[in-house]
Amino acid sequence: MNYKNNNEDFYLIDKVKERNQDAFKVLMIKYQPRVYSALLGYVKSKEDAEDLTQQVFVRVWDKIDSFRGDSAFFTWVYRIAINIAKNHVTSATFKKDKLNISDDVINFDYPHFSSPELSIESSETSLTIKNFISTLPEILKTPFILREYEGKSYEEIANIIDCPLGTVRSRIFRAREATLSFIKEELTND
Numbered sequence: 001m002n003y004k005n006n007n008e009d010f011y012l013i014d015k016v017k018e019r020n021q022d023a024f025k026v027l028m029i030k031y032q033p034r035v036y037s038a039l040l041g042y043v044k045s046k047e048d049a050e051d052l053t054q055q056v057f058v059r060v061w062d063k064i065d066s067f068r069g070d071s072a073f074f075t076w077v078y079r080i081a082i083n084i085a086k087n088h089v090t091s092a093t094f095k096k097d098k099l100n101i102s103d104d105v106i107n108f109d110y111p112h113f114s115s116p117e118l119s120i121e122s123s124e125t126s127l128t129i130k131n132f133i134s135t136l137p138e139i140l141k142t143p144f145i146l147r148e149y150e151g152k153s154y155e156e157i158a159n160i161i162d163c164p165l166g167t168v169r170s171r172i173f174r175a176r177e178a179t180l181s182f183i184k185e186e187l188t189n190d
Contacts (some may be wrong), residue, residue, distance in 0.1 A: 009073050009092040016064050028057050031074055035081050041149055042142075044134075052088055056081045075159045082160055086138055131180045136175055143168050144175035 013022030035056050040049035058078050067076050068109075136144065142161060146152040158165045 013064070013067065013069075016061070016123070022059075024061060027060075027073075031077055032057070034074065035077060038078060038150060039081055039085055041145060042082070043088060048088065052081070055084050061086065071159050075156065078160050079162065080099055081097060082142060085141070087136070129183060130184060133179060136178060140171050140175040140178065143171045144179075147172050148176075 009027070011141045016027060034054060035179050036049055039052045039056075040046060043049055043052060044184045056077065060077055063080070067073065085150075113128070121128050133141065143157050143163075146155070146157045146160065154165055157163075158168045161168070163171075163188070
């Protein structure tokens, strides 16, 4: 079992399986910031990310006995987080709120321009691209965001979304192609 390589996690996980709340609190403190950060990038709202982070750890507590150790503990938690985020994104409430895309969604390195006009134009272009990425189908958007904005390896993504490595590569390629086509089309039309 892979998680046994991390003795601290191994000990804590075993204690949590015995329903030890203090051990669970230690795991939460250790992993909560990473889960929150991932969810914030996925759902675009600090409030939603906070709520979903709580849901993730409730689910971890409820399902800890199903953790077999075939992957790292954080990979297992992350998979739970992504599934909860996907459910949230497809919910009717989220679709109503989707019109307000936060700048926290995707953090581009914005170039600094000397003229305010160019700066405004750059911001509008970045927002247009962010809006496009948010409309990608979930099967493309999830691996794309995990790779491009969270820096996950293809192998990590395959584990997180429980998908073959070749499929992950294909989906990321398709998302990149769609984004590049959109950018080319937008630049041509403007």
